[in-house]
Amino acid sequence: MAAHWFLTRRCLEKVGLFSPTFKHYGEDCNFADRVLFHRFKIGVTPLLKVVHDRGERIDSYKKIMYMGYLNYVCVFSNPLNTRYFASFAKMIAVFVKYTIDYKSLKTILYFFRLLFNMPKILKNKKISMFSHCAFYK
Numbered sequence: 001m002a003a004h005w006f007l008t009r010r011c012l013e014k015v016g017l018f019s020p021t022f023k024h025y026g027e028d029c030n031f032a033d034r035v036l037f038h039r040f041k042i043g044v045t046p047l048l049k050v051v052h053d054r055g056e057r058i059d060s061y062k063k064i065m066y067m068g069y070l071n072y073v074c075v076f077s078n079p080l081n082t083r084y085f086a087s088f089a090k091m092i093a094v095f096v097k098y099t100i101d102y103k104s105l106k107t108i109l110y111f112f113r114l115l116f117n118m119p120k121i122l123k124n125k126k127i128s129m130f131s132h133c134a135f136y137k
Helices: 008-013 027-037 061-078 084-102 106-130
Strands: none
Touching: 008 027, 027 084, 027 106, 061 084, 061 106, 084 106
């Protein structure tokens, strides 16, 4: 959870801020991918306890499908991912599985949403790779 990160100024200046590709959810995963791409380290402190007060929730199938969609936005936004064909093939398989499991055509809408947003996703990926202080306004 990004709510509990300790970051250096140098890391923020190099990696930038959260990508505008992500409105809510996925931004922390993308940021971590970019941190690794820019050769910074990520550590975990197992003795530290933090609370992100969100309450107990049971996710609906609609949210599960949306999170599946966001997972692939993260995959295609990852600067370390160059295996587009393999990622795309796996994404199709997952979306077909969701369509069958949840008996919903909403996954098809997410598939086309991802295709429609691909130019923006790849543009922001390129910015995050080659721009100093990416996504500062």
